[in-house]
Amino acid sequence: MDYTAEDEILIESKWQELMLSCKKICKNEADWNFIKRAYFLAKEAHQGVRRRSGEPYLLHPIAVAKIVVDEIGLGVKSVVAALLHDVVEDTDYTVEDMEHIFGHKIATMVDGLTKMSGVFNADTSRQAEYFRKVLLTLSDDVRVILIKIADRLHNMRTLGSMPQNKQVKITGETIYLFAPLAYRLGLHAIKTELEDLCMKYRFPKEYAEITQQINETSAAREEYIRKFNAPIIETLDRYGIKYEISGRVKSAYSIWTKMVRKQIPMSEIYDLFAIRIVFQPLEFPSEKTQCWQIYSSITDIYTPKPDRLRDWISMPKANGYEALHSTVMGPDGIWVEVQIRTQRMEDIAERGFAAHWKYKQASITQDEDEFDKWLKMIRTALDSPSQNAIDFLDNFKLSLYTSEITVFTPKGEARHLPYGATALDLAYDVHTKIGNKAIGAKVNHKIVPVTTQLSSGDQVEIITAESARPKPEWLEFVFTAKAKQAIKNFIKREQEDNLERGMEMLDARLSELNITPNNRVLRKLMEAYDCSNKDELYVKIGAGLVTLDNLEKIIKTNSKNKILKFWTLFIKDNDDDADDEIEESKQPHKEQHDGTQLTIAECCHPLPGDNVVGFKDPITHQIIVHKATCDELNRLASQHGECIVKEAIQWSQYKTQSSLATIEILGIDRMGVLVDLANVVTNDFSVNMRQINIQTHDGIFEGTLSLYVRDAESLNAILDRLRRMKGMESVKRTN
Numbered sequence: 001m002d003y004t005a006e007d008e009i010l011i012e013s014k015w016q017e018l019m020l021s022c023k024k025i026c027k028n029e030a031d032w033n034f035i036k037r038a039y040f041l042a043k044e045a046h047q048g049v050r051r052r053s054g055e056p057y058l059l060h061p062i063a064v065a066k067i068v069v070d071e072i073g074l075g076v077k078s079v080v081a082a083l084l085h086d087v088v089e090d091t092d093y094t095v096e097d098m099e100h101i102f103g104h105k106i107a108t109m110v111d112g113l114t115k116m117s118g119v120f121n122a123d124t125s126r127q128a129e130y131f132r133k134v135l136l137t138l139s140d141d142v143r144v145i146l147i148k149i150a151d152r153l154h155n156m157r158t159l160g161s162m163p164q165n166k167q168v169k170i171t172g173e174t175i176y177l178f179a180p181l182a183y184r185l186g187l188h189a190i191k192t193e194l195e196d197l198c199m200k201y202r203f204p205k206e207y208a209e210i211t212q213q214i215n216e217t218s219a220a221r222e223e224y225i226r227k228f229n230a231p232i233i234e235t236l237d238r239y240g241i242k243y244e245i246s247g248r249v250k251s252a253y254s255i256w257t258k259m260v261r262k263q264i265p266m267s268e269i270y271d272l273f274a275i276r277i278v279f280q281p282l283e284f285p286s287e288k289t290q291c292w293q294i295y296s297s298i299t300d301i302y303t304p305k306p307d308r309l310r311d312w313i314s315m316p317k318a319n320g321y322e323a324l325h326s327t328v329m330g331p332d333g334i335w336v337e338v339q340i341r342t343q344r345m346e347d348i349a350e351r352g353f354a355a356h357w358k359y360k361q362a363s364i365t366q367d368e369d370e371f372d373k374w375l376k377m378i379r380t381a382l383d384s385p386s387q388n389a390i391d392f393l394d395n396f397k398l399s400l401y402t403s404e405i406t407v408f409t410p411k412g413e414a415r416h417l418p419y420g421a422t423a424l425d426l427a428y429d430v431h432t433k434i435g436n437k438a439i440g441a442k443v444n445h446k447i448v449p450v451t452t453q454l455s456s457g458d459q460v461e462i463i464t465a466e467s468a469r470p471k472p473e474w475l476e477f478v479f480t481a482k483a484k485q486a487i488k489n490f491i492k493r494e495q496e497d498n499l500e501r502g503m504e505m506l507d508a509r510l511s512e513l514n515i516t517p518n519n520r521v522l523r524k525l526m527e528a529y530d531c532s533n534k535d536e537l538y539v540k541i542g543a544g545l546v547t548l549d550n551l552e553k554i555i556k557t558n559s560k561n562k563i564l565k566f567w568t569l570f571i572k573d574n575d576d577d578a579d580d581e582i583e584e585s586k587q588p589h590k591e592q593h594d595g596t597q598l599t600i601a602e603c604c605h606p607l608p609g610d611n612v613v614g615f616k617d618p619i620t621h622q623i624i625v626h627k628a629t630c631d632e633l634n635r636l637a638s639q640h641g642e643c644i645v646k647e648a649i650q651w652s653q654y655k656t657q658s659s660l661a662t663i664e665i666l667g668i669d670r671m672g673v674l675v676d677l678a679n680v681v682t683n684d685f686s687v688n689m690r691q692i693n694i695q696t697h698d699g700i701f702e703g704t705l706s707l708y709v710r711d712a713e714s715l716n717a718i719l720d721r722l723r724r725m726k727g728m729e730s731v732k733r734t735n
């Protein structure tokens with residue numbers, strides 16, 4: 001079907017807008033012609049095709065090209081590649097055609113973009129392999145990734161017209177990979193928008209609530225910012241500094257993640273907004289000195305919080321970010337974050353990579369910076385094909401957030417590690433052998449456990465012992481991809497040995513007792529030794545963690561099955577276009593669906609009432625049900641988007657049994673705390689307390705409650721009740 005006259009008018013107006021944006025990058029007639037040729041080819045190639053929303057397809061490449069020039073700050077070649085980015089993928093044109101018409105450079109860029117679109121549709125290993133290829137393009141030409149991010153941003157902006165299963169897949173990939181990539185490439189504004197859009201589609205209710213609250217409080221906030229800024233403005237004006245001062249509210253997504261992480265309501269987030277001062281530096285003294293001068297004049301007015309000073313000027317972040325951040329005590333006892341930066345730093349913060357390069361070329365004096373080092377690291381990683389492709393993908397993601405602290409070896413050599421890194425990370429950073437043999441560390445000449453978290457400026461010596469070996473718990477204490485991989489490798493080798501040995505030991509013992517090792521026997525043993533599968537059982541036996549002395553007794557006793565079926569889930573059968581209200585009235589299906597069973601995900605343990613999403617295991621075809629907020633789900637969605645179950649999965653309302661929840665509490669000790677706790681839990685709600693464990697020390701009590709609750713709603717009600725108890729400081733659900 002051809003485009004209508006209206007379509008043509010719309011296309012023409014968008015194209016004019018794009019040309020207006022290109023004014024700042026086109027230096028001569030040749031540049032203009034290059035872009036126009038790309039546009040007319042794209043127009044011809046996509047002629048008559050429409051997007052799912054019904055709008056002409058061509059609007060998509062135009063919009064991507066506009067993001068590329070306006071929001072990322074790239075040049076003519078990138079605009080051309082953006083206009084052509086779907087031509088090879090979706091039409092009869094080939095990469096050779098591109099080479100022939102637009103030259104080698106554009107052809108390789110379009111080729112890179114085409115390869116990338118295959119990435120998320122293939123099976124996992126092929127997908128990860130593709131991804132590795134794409135990252136090779138990154139080390140060749142970062143622009144390809146930047147254009148891909150622009151493509152993703154536009155698809156996210158227009159996600160509303162996609163069916164729900166596609167939305168889950170696309171938002172999963174975005175939160176897993178594209179937002180971190182955008183962050184790593186310094187595209188702060190785009191990263192924030194991607195996250196907000198993910199939240200908008202995945203958690204519409206929460207998103208609407210937070211946005212509404214932000215809007216409702218905006219008048220009061222602006223009034224406060226005005227009051228806060230007044231004396232600063234007066235001072236800066238007196239010094240004759242050219243600057244702009246603005247107050248910025250945190251994004252809905254970052255507010256929400258903080259609420260979830262700290263389990264607090266929005267009203268308790270104190271750093272909801274930050275003040276940003278962007279100034280034009282004078283020739284002299286240095287930018288850095290001028291930033292500190294402004295800092296100093298602000299702290300003359302407001303008292304700074306000492307542990308909240310962040311100096312990313314002396315040592316910029318790995319993604320190139322430079323600024324001075326401080327939190328100060330404002331009027332009415334409110335902490336306010338103040339960010340100080342020059343116009344150049346602002347450009348880098350907003351536009352990332354492209355701005356970074358522009359300024360870098362201007363000053364040739366710069367040494368290899370953090371960003372170059374990161375690119376180099378990617379190249380090295382890509383060159384060593386020893387890891388399997390999926391591990392590589394996961395590790396690569398880890399490396400997206402890097403290099404926030406600097407520590408020193410005993411000889412004074414500086415080493416960069418991600419924020420949160422421990423002495424173990426350093427040990428593995430120096431050498432795998434040192435990591436594997438580490439038993440402790442000396443941080444600033446004091447002996448500490450090897451799992452101790454390091455701070456910038458620490459001097460660290462690793463203590464090793466020949467007999468030492470990595471422990472599985474270490475995985476929880478390392479932050480770097482290198483350390484994680486090394487520990488996993490070691491454990492895997494060790495486990496394989498133990499598994500074999502354990503199998504032999506068990507077989508031998510059972511045949512001594514004349515017992516046939518059937519499933520029933522193994523199940524009993526697994527239960528007795530607290531193992532979730534046979535392999536775990538063999539490994540435990542092989543490692544000597546359990547003895548086989550009372551084997552006979554275990555097998556002969558009739559133990560109660562501890563595995564409880566807690567709830568019923570059902571798949572709501574709906575088509576994309578089906579009317580919701582009719583669907584609601586249908587009788588829910590049983591757990592069966594195509595002969596597949598719904599299984600609760602081990603990673604996030606959804607409770608009845610939690611929002612859930614189904615994921616169909618590509619091998620077993622089992623449907624695993626995750627919490628909609630689950631990180632693992634996002635990871636899976638980005639690797640096997642096609643496995644997200646299309647239909648909504650819901651809890652059945654009437655057949656809910658109790659399930660176990662563990663709550664951590666902390667508060668100020670007083671008489672009668674235990675009685676009050678028991679009252680809240682037993683009298684007020686129909687729940688069963690399974691275990692209560694409270695310790696008091698130095699006037700503080702802390703402990704855990706294990707409860708059987710009916711559903712998420714009643715659990716939340718208990719959490720609320722507990723929070724309102726006198727002296728209670730914190731109440732957290734831990735599973």
Ligand code: MN
Nearest residue numbers: 060085086151
């Ligand atoms: Mn596209």
